[in-house]
Amino acid sequence: MADDGAVTVYNSSAITDAKKNSFSIKVGLAQMLRGGAILEVTNAGQAKIAESAGACCVIVSEPFQGGISRMPDPSLIKEIKRAVSIPVMVKARVGHFVEAQILEAVGVDYIDESELLAVADEDNYINKHNFRAPFVCGCRDLGEALRRIAAHYDIVAQTKQMGRLPVVHFAAGGIVTPADAAFMMQLGCDGVFVGSEIFNCSDPYKQVRAIVQAVRNYNDPHVLAETSCGLHDAMSGLDLGEDRVEEFGTGGTY
Numbered sequence: 001m002a003d004d005g006a007v008t009v010y011n012s013s014a015i016t017d018a019k020k021n022s023f024s025i026k027v028g029l030a031q032m033l034r035g036g037a038i039l040e041v042t043n044a045g046q047a048k049i050a051e052s053a054g055a056c057c058v059i060v061s062e063p064f065q066g067g068i069s070r071m072p073d074p075s076l077i078k079e080i081k082r083a084v085s086i087p088v089m090v091k092a093r094v095g096h097f098v099e100a101q102i103l104e105a106v107g108v109d110y111i112d113e114s115e116l117l118a119v120a121d122e123d124n125y126i127n128k129h130n131f132r133a134p135f136v137c138g139c140r141d142l143g144e145a146l147r148r149i150a151a152h153y154d155i156v157a158q159t160k161q162m163g164r165l166p167v168v169h170f171a172a173g174g175i176v177t178p179a180d181a182a183f184m185m186q187l188g189c190d191g192v193f194v195g196s197e198i199f200n201c202s203d204p205y206k207q208v209r210a211i212v213q214a215v216r217n218y219n220d221p222h223v224l225a226e227t228s229c230g231l232h233d234a235m236s237g238l239d240l241g242e243d244r245v246e247e248f249g250t251g252g253t254y
Contacts, residue, residue, distance in 0.1 A: 026134040029109065030168050032087075033057055033191055037181065037212045038170065040196040043076070044083035049199065051084045053208035054216075059089040059112060061196065068118040071099045074106050081107065089136065095121020097130070104133050112136040113148075138172070164188070176207075178214030178227045185218035207231060 036056025041047045047058045060080055062072045071092050081088050087109035092099040094113055099120075103111050111133050113126050125148060128135045139145035145165055146156060158166045171184035172193035181192050194211055201207050210227040217223035 022132055026132075029087075029134050033170070034168055035216060036191045037208070037215050038089065038191065038193050039198070039208060040194065041080065041199070042196050044080050046196065046199045046204075047080045047084045047088075049205050050208060051086050053205050054212035055086065055208065056191070057087045057089055057110070058084060059091065059193070061091055061116075069093075070117060071096075071103060074102065077103070077106050077108060091117055092126070093117045093120040095119065095124050095126060097126045100126050100131060100133075104131055108133060110134055110136055112138075114138065136170075175211070177231065178210045178224055181211045181214040182218035182224050185215055191215060 033056050037054075038057045038059055039046075039050035039055040040061055041050055041058045042061060042063055047060075050058050058080065060072050060077055062076065072090060077088065077090055089110035089112055090103050090106075090108045091112045091114040092103055094115060094117070100111050100113070111131070113135055115138050125137075126135070128149070137145070137148040139148055142159070142165070146159065149155070149165075149167070155166065168190040169188070170191045170193055171187075171189040172195075175181055175184065175192050175194050176198060181194075184192050192211070192215060194208070198204055198207055198211075210231060213227045214224055217227075
């Protein structure tokens with residue numbers, strides 16, 4: 001964890017004194033991801049490609065080897081943190097607050113309480129107020145989202161007034177083309193998650209860069225057309241079969 005008085009800087013924005021104003025800092029850190037693409041990576045090399053292509057953040061995972069899926073090895077997290085300067089997000093199991101404690105001690109920027117890992121607690125989510133790091137939580141509908149953030153009345157009332165949750169919304173699942181990314185943005189999302197399968201294509205930098213540009217220019221069809229050109233060859237090697245996009249909460253991929 002950061003020492004007292006530590007300053008974290010991303011994109012020339014300084015954040016100070018986390019203990020005195022932790023909630024507002026969490027909100028600010030979450031807002032920093034708006035309008036960006038978050039890339040799932042499994043090693044430092046992929047993280048470097050994601051950063052050079054313009055990703056706003058990387059989320060660290062390990063290839064599923066069977067059995068119970070848990071948080072990644074802290075040594076892998078540290079290696080990726082040393083390799084890139086953009087924020088690093090890491091998955092913890094649902095309800096496993098000790099995994100979250102370890103991730104915060106390692107110094108991750110965001111924690112994803114992820115249904116893609118094995119569930120540690122069937123009845124309770126992690127109490128996010130016990131942590132400095134902001135959390136990412138998946139959901140399939142508004143009611144589930146409110147439960148995940150343990151919303152109080154004021155948040156529920158604000159949600160009703162806005163017609164959406166007063167938090168950033170990211171889309172995940174099957175996003176592999178600029179058109180996919182722009183589609184989600186035009187539907188009202190604040191950004192997208194892209195699975196690590198994107199790095200299996202012949203030119204991952206070109207593919208990631210195209211998606212990043214689509215997220216940034218989602219309302220400009222001319223830019224979208226340009227970024228979509230020449231991607232057929234770059235996408236060779238990707239397995240885009242329907243069985244690769246699994247149901248939310250079944251331990252599948254983004």
